[in-house]
Amino acid sequence: MNPEDITPLNGKGRFIGVGVGPGDPELITLKALRLIRSAQVVSYLANGEGSSQARNIACEAFKDVADSQHEIAIVMPMSTDRTLANQAYDRGAEEIARQLDEGRDVVFLCEGDPLFFGSFAYLLERLEGAYPCQVIPGVSSINAASSALNHPLTILKESFAVVSGRHSAEQIDTALLQHDSVVIMKAGRARPRILTALRKTNRMRDAKYLEYIGRDNERIVRDVATLEEKAGPYFSLFVVTKSERSSR
Structure with a gap:
């Protein structure tokens, strides 16, 4: 077993930001693919219709990505109002925290690189003080x-x-x-x-x-x-x- 796959001793799961690249599923790194496959919970941003480009990229690379995994879709408002966006991130962070408290690792799928104009950063700032966090870089646009x-x-x-x-x-x-x-x-x-x-x-x-x-x-x-x-x-x-x- 890879040491990075071991859940920390405090019993809490890890919050892992995974870059899936800008679009081509073959640009997902081997490490990202391994963690997506092994994660018990997969999270991502979605629009009002439930569509997520990050999830689509991951599914193309790993066809049964969601077959045995719980999903957390963070629905973002179609608005430039940062108050509404922050409220969506707050709700998403709370749902992710519940899974982490149960000892489940949560992989957050992020287009491009998680920390380069990435939505993962907004969830990271809400969770990193209380949970072990990890970032897997991705190919940026x-x-x-x-x-x-x-x-x-x-x-x-x-x-x-x-x-x-x-x-x-x-x-x-x-x-x-x-x-x-x-x-x-x-x-x-x-x-x-x-x-x-x-x-x-x-x-x-x-x-x-x-x-x-x-x-x-x-x-x-x-x-x-x-x-x-x-x-x-x-x-x-x-x-x-x-x-x-x-x-x-």
């Missing part, structure tokens, strides 16, 4: 995007920054002006603002746009000047790198 483009994010002395579409226009402008490579996550509703920022900083030619990386509906736009000036899906990002790079 940033790394998957670079691979999909066959294009390095950074080389040699290039600087690299990650910002979010939720940042202000000034913050996005500053990142684009100060750094050689910039990834703008969570483009979604901010896509028109981001296109404006790219034009303003003269970085349209440097930018590529991706949606649903690693999924059947993956979309890559290499000429962002052709991109529609309207909101896009939540799972989208811009990769901005120097058009001309030194090889020395």
